Amino acid sequence: MVLSTALRVLGSKSEAEDIAQDVFYRVWRSANTLREPDKLRSFVYSVAMRALVSELRCKRQQAWLHRNRLEPMGDLGCEMESRDLLRKFHALLERLRPRESLVFVLKRLDAMTVEEIAIVMGISESTVKRSLSRGSLRLAHWINADPGLAGLFRKEEWG
């Protein structure tokens, strides 16, 4: 659960593994603060969200300051063409603000409900909806501005 979300957000298997290990280590360190066992899933997810937001912000800063970070999708081991497409979409996800990117991934890729997202991210449901809408609009706009991408998906039916 945490691993797949981290992979979708960060676009790198090794980075996702690092984040997941950090998350579970933090959960282990703070497990004694958990009073309600039923909320363990939300607890783990909220720790993961904080870690991911922090990581995304860090990556944005690094990209802005150095522009020399590792290229994502390098360790996925899939076909070159697929990897190019995945990389393009991930690059678009990275252009979103961290919160928009996370909300988009949780809603559209992890199929979480708005209510669940609001709980794990510690924000209101209206903020979730607003972030999702804004993120989707931006992504659609950027995709449609790329003739190759837009053309590819107009010609073929997916799903």
Add this chain to the structure above:
Amino acid sequence: MTTTSKDSKDSNDSEDFRALDGLTEFYRDGLPQFVQADLDRGLDVLRARVASSRMRRPRWGLLRWSLVGVGVAFSTLVVLQVTSVLRRRSPEPPALAYQVEGGSVLKGGYLRESGHSGIKVLFNEGSEFSLAPGAHGWLRALDEKAAHVAIDSGMASFHVRQSNGRRWFVDVGPFLVTVKGTVFTASWDPLSQQFELVLRHGHVVVNGPLSAGDIDLQAGERLVVNLAKAETLITEEKTDEGVGEPGVAPAPYAATDPAQKSADVTIKRPLSAQATKPFPTAVAKTEESSRWSDELASGHWDRILDDVKRIGVEATLNKASSKDLAVLADVARYRRHPDLARAALLAERRRFPDSPGALDATFLLGRVEESREHGRAQAIVWYDEYLSRAPKGTLAAEALGRKMMLTGELEGRDQARPIAEEYLRRFPKGSYASSARALEIQSSTSAP
């Protein structure tokens, strides 16, 4: 990069969202799934970080704690004056909270297993207990002053931390175990009417239908009471691994695993003689934790790799201590440098051939080979060597389980079946028991 209102309006058109939908779906399905080896490696990392952080001693806090200490001492003087009138009141421990893994708590505190791998209950004060698969137990009462757990049948392992005077009681069948802060395994079999308790740390008092009254057990002792045969036996338990690290929960059920039992330890002591021989304690660790261990625990793996680059790989392999070689091997595995991990493990075996680290290195070489593209056959060779050198070693169950899985993958189920049978015979409650049973069933159904 800003999206104008016109853009937004245009993007609301379904045609414009089609590409986004398609790409989203492709992205979701196109990313690879994590396989068991990835998860295993992640668990290894977590275990190492948890174990290292438990061993680590705080270094940075001396000055800070000194200042805090002065402040606390001053505050305490003031507070003592105010609270002196309330001295007769004993401080109440915080409320006991818990979480359950592998099951749920039903009304009345009954613990229901959700799968077939047992239930674990973790408390906020640091105590925990595990029910073996198929065991039945329940939480009788949990409050500020006491925790009362009952085991109706099957086996359970406990790691109880003393905190703020809270008392722990465990009903195991007709026996009551009063816990003083300890690590132990207890079981009750209603059919044979046998009670068994293996105490690893601390001490407990066992109360029940015993001919000689209450029994005060010391660390390292095993108590077996068979009501049907009217037998009560206390033996000293000597295991390969000693008593273990204080503060670390035992591997669940390991003490009563047939393959882990010591074969020739039956020093019966009379029930009237409560004084017992001190159990040989584990060798105290006097060695200061190395910086690499700290870096490993903190997740600063790249600093260790930077050190190796600076010192040189060959020099490191030839001069590093056994412990540092083990740390280096772990870091290299976690960072997916199998060649470096293998070199560190081979150096461990070559330079410290008789150390426990060399034995672990043999097993870990198998894990490293598994992560290589064509290394599974070689991994089996390493697991075989581990099993031949330490058939009752702490990693024997894992080595045999991995060997079984790899043999199944490489040579087919029929070849793996004898290994599965051996695994089930030696480790019927091991983590690969389900896979072994599945192999047995698949193999027998596919046979003509």
